[in-house]
Amino acid sequence: KLVETSQQSQSHFYPILTIIYNCSTNAKDPNLRILDVRNVPLDYIAGHVPNAVNIADTAFRGPNGFLPVQYWNEQKLEQIFTASGVTNNSRVLVYSDDKDVLGATMVAYLLERSGVRDIAILDGGYTGYQASQPVAKEFPRYTPGKFTVRDKPSVRVTLDEVKNLIGKPGVTFIDPRPEKLFRGEENIWVRNGHIPGARNIPWPTFTDANNPHKLKPLAEIKQLLAARKIDPKSEIIVTCSTGREATLQYVVLKHLLNYPKVRIYEGSWTEYSTTDLPVATGAEQAA
Template sequence: MKSILTLLSVALLSSAAQAEIGLITCAEAKTLIENPDASKRPIVLDTRGGYKDYFRGHLPTAHHINFDTLRGTNEAVPVQYLPDDITQALLVRAGVDKNRLHLVYATGDVLPNDEILSTSMVVYVLEKFGVQNIKVVDGGLAEWKKQGFAAIQDYFGNPKGTLPEKGITTITANISDVQAHVGKPGNLLIDARPINEFRGEDDVWLRKGHIPGAISFHWARLMEKDNTHKFKPFAEVKAELEKACITPDKNIIAYCGTSREGSLLQFYLKHVAGYPNVRLYEGAWKEYVWLNNKSLPAETGGDPAGVK
């Protein structure tokens, strides 16, 4: 009887997890990974940039896909997304499959740890290429260990996957989309970077500041302080988002420096908060400051949205 209930639990979890893109607890992820039927286990993707971190320990059956292998310099602009055919080949090689559930994770700790951004970026790429059965393991490897679950060191390679025939274009935005977006009623442009970069008080960027018309909402405001891979419940941040005028009736484009921070805002607003119209400006500030002979307008100063 107990084994029947266990199998039923796995079946129910699998059905629920495949319904949409979103979050899954470590306990739920563990149950799915341990499904007695190997053909029904999820594809587990470890997105960390540090391959030695993967060697030190990872979730059972996790395949390592370094998030930064999906980007490279193009026309002098660093860390641009690769051409579609190359990205598709990398995803197929990682075992991404239109018919399977995908569990995606990295690790978590207090800031400045930002590995969750590697995860949200990979989730964005998967969604862009049409994959819609994706769950972020909430809390990542840090929460996995906190729950008393073991990390392993064995390598796991997925067989080649199969991508959907069509991608999803409604989540992407280019510079023309951004320029047409700014200043129109009901539209919102959100800068997900830390406030010092938004203000132009940094040593990072070729040009300083932010895209005129953007508001500042740092991605870390959505995460738990003791685990930067663990998301705050929407009920906990709803008032904060509303105070910043980030509401579901808005047509939203998120951006950041290289599109990782913006991808987290896109993921949270669309797949956790349920906002219907959220896109990511893929080129990000790294592209914006370079275009048109560095002549596109920039603003400096400003305060975080909804914070006095």
């Protein structure tokens, strides 16, 4: 079985980024599906975790008739997960490499959002794995089963909900984008800046400097959050550029640190910037 290095969360979501994958004990588990979500096909072909199926994280998003790079609808997500060999009863291990840890956390989030209960992300990603365990070039043969999305709206907030949460006591917005994007100093969107009151905690502050696919020790992350006066009991909304960066901090806060009320604003700044809702620029002004 998967060897866990920290306490499993009550939601049965395996502790993200704290999993040691052992080929010899997992290779024959018919209920385990391994998803290699790296975006360059030749990287997968050149070597991968044994029995891993490659499905690029970019395959999970596209235009929705107005906004770009939004998560696909339930029908398309069902098709993607089914084609990848995932069923509703699968245990799923996800990995990518380097800064694309965000792709791994994004796919893990979408699995949770779709009703899968047993999910893990490989600590250290492919770089960490190949440093100590054998890799494969053979492609696994499998028969796609049936996957049905069992939507969990409780993991996310809509634009209307965001509108009602801005400035509300007990609510904290965390924005993990780079500082210049948060401050509105780069001219990318029609309106640039951040949601008023948001805290800017760039996502790399959670990860190892030498391997962005590996988390810093949880004690260090806890200290960082305490220094920023992030109350674990707050209602926390993580929002970023396109809903991808937010997934890493969502996963860490909810499933590793067990913060009870953490959700993602999937539309993030791509959607928010198209509205007439208030925009703040410059350094954060949170109390």
